[in-house]
Amino acid sequence: MSTISEKIFSRAAGKEAKANDFVIADIDYAMAHDGTSILAVRSFRQMEVEKVWDPSRIVIPFDHLAPANSDTTAGLQKDIRGWVRQQGIRNFYDIGNGICHQVLPEKGFAMPGKLIVGADSHSCTYGAFGAFGTGVGATDMAEIFASGKLWFRVPESIRITAEGKLDDRVCAKDLTLKIIGEVTASGATYKAVEFYGDAIENLSMAGRMTLSNMAIEMGAKAGIVPPDATTFEYLKNRAVSDYEPVYSDGDADYVAEYHIDVNSLEPQVACPHEVDNVCGVSGIAGKKLDQAFIGTCTNGRLEDLEAAAEVLKGNEVAVRTIIIPASRQIMKEAASKGLIEIFLDAGATMGTPGCGPCLGGHMGVIGEGEVCISTANRNFRGRMGTGGYIYLASPATVAASAIKGEITDPRNV
Ligand SMILES: CC(C)[C@H](C(=O)O)[C@@H](O)C(=O)O
Ligand code: SF4
The missing domain is CATH 3.30.499.10 (Aconitase, domain 3)
Structure with missing residues (x-):
């Protein structure tokens, strides 16, 4: 009986994966932005691999220092643009396209059941779509560029249930901050958080992205909202591939549970x-x-x-x-x-x-x-x-x- 994370890793590793297992997983989509692609590409070059594993699965948005703020930044960005061309990476989004964690969902890369890894800590945002989205360092990203694979320890999971109705002018961000206040900044370290309850189901995709985005602020490896009609509607005419929604089993193992009542929650x-x-x-x-x-x-x-x-x-x-x-x-x-x-x-x-x-x-x-x-x-x-x-x-x-x-x-x- 498995959590969402255990199921996603079982598929990505091609064998049954349980919490705390070490697995080598196939990555569905990999992201690095202007800030981290520089280090990732440097490490990739040191590996002396000529071509990336699959240019169609790599997404490079320029968002952190975009447009460039100095000679140094401009030079580094120029280098990455050249590398992107040389590698045939078509999913390159230059300055002004937007923030990586908005661009990937908007362009249809964030889909249920996928394993999406970004060289940025807020890659947990993709959990809003029922994906396992997580951040890694630049050298891990170089390994993904080269092989399309990365090792993981399958995280244990925490279940957070939020119920009730948000008042007028009380937003998804307020619910998110309330949860972080309760769980604390280290309360979910290396855990995958799954979100349940009518207060979550009633959130728009934007609201769910706010929530999943901040999972890392509790230390979490991922913050996953089970996909539903809201998710599927957003993905219509947008998803770049087929996808298979993944849900936890009724008797899956959770190491902790939280219940949050959002009725009369103040900002x-x-x-x-x-x-x-x-x-x-x-x-x-x-x-x-x-x-x-x-x-x-x-x-x-x-x-x-x-x-x-x-x-x-x-x-x-x-x-x-x-x-x-x-x-x-x-x-x-x-x-x-x-x-x-x-x-x-x-x-x-x-x-x-x-x-x-x-x-x-x-x-x-x-x-x-x-x-x-x-x-x-x-x-x-x-x-x-x-x-x-x-x-x-x-x-x-x-x-x-x-x-x-x-x-x-x-x-x-
Ligand atoms: C620059 C990047 C590595 C960093 C991150 O990973 O989160 C940034 O996006 C941030 O929010 O601090
Ligand atoms: S938190 Fe988000 S918007 Fe802020 S620097 Fe990181 S990726 Fe950019």
């Missing part, structure tokens, strides 16, 4: 400098801000921009506010729905689809002692600039806080 905020330092917005409301940021692979999707626009419409921001759609496709949809006009009228600044200031590289780094409220997934010390303070919240909470210049409950604007 949540993760305070500096740990992602599990979570409180209700009422506990921190009034905290003065210098910057607000809406975007990232956690919350840069259309639904997030709509939630922000609903709050911002007809208002003006009181602090500098940066809004970056997670992909070109989302930016296009946001433009056609009039959201960009709402943002610009409110005094916000738009950036090129990509990671933006999320990891403190460019496009909105904060200064010493400055305070930013962000829809991202990490608030580690120094992440967005040395000596800065980051509060994590939902798009609605960030938008409301931007208007007031201080942390604000979005239900109060």
Whole structure:
């Protein structure tokens, strides 16, 4: 009797795989972005293998420092573009296409039952589609480039059930932060988390991606939502191959179980400098801000921009506010729905689809002692600039806080 992860690894390894088994698995899709492809390609070259195992299964989006922010970055990106051409990798998405974890699902690579590995820790986002999505280091990625295989210890699984109805202006991000606060930043280390309950089933694909995206912030190897009609609808005319949905057996083994009640959950905020330092917005409301940021692979999707626009419409921001759609496709949809006009009228600044200031590289780094409220997934010390303070919240909470210049409950604007 098996969990979703055990079933996916059994198929990918071509033999029965149980938790804690070591297996060598065939990778369905591999991703490296501008940040990590550089190291992966360097290691790949050292292996003296001429051609990658299957160029059609490798996806390379440029998103982290895109467009390039320096001579060095520009040179490294130029090198990768050349390598991509030489290897015949057609799934190359240059600057402005968007963030890897949005681009892969959008282009139909994230599918139920697949084993998808990215050289980026938030590759767990693909779990929203019932895939086993996980992050690896660049040298492991070089091994995948060469052989299409990688070793794993099959993770044990944790079962999280969330039930109830989210109030107005309480978002998937609030549910996610609530879960992380309960489980803690190390509570799911090397485990695969499976999400159940009506509060999860009622989430859109965007909401599920927010949730799975932050599984790594509990230490998890993967964060999987069982695929259902919502998943299949999203994948219609999009999935790049056939896929086989995978579900756990009723008596599968879980090493821990959590139950979360989301009825009357208030908007949540993760305070500096740990992602599990979570409180209700009422506990921190009034905290003065210098910057607000809406975007990232956690919350840069259309639904997030709509939630922000609903709050911002007809208002003006009181602090500098940066809004970056997670992909070109989302930016296009946001433009056609009039959201960009709402943002610009409110005094916000738009950036090129990509990671933006999320990891403190460019496009909105904060200064010493400055305070930013962000829809991202990490608030580690120094992440967005040395000596800065980051509060994590939902798009609605960030938008409301931007208007007031201080942390604000979005239900109060
Ligand atoms: C640059 C990359 C290796 C990193 C990650 O793996 O997560 C980044 O995306 C991040 O969010 O910190
Ligand atoms: S948006 Fe942030 S968290 Fe997501 S991949 Fe980019 S840097 Fe990492």
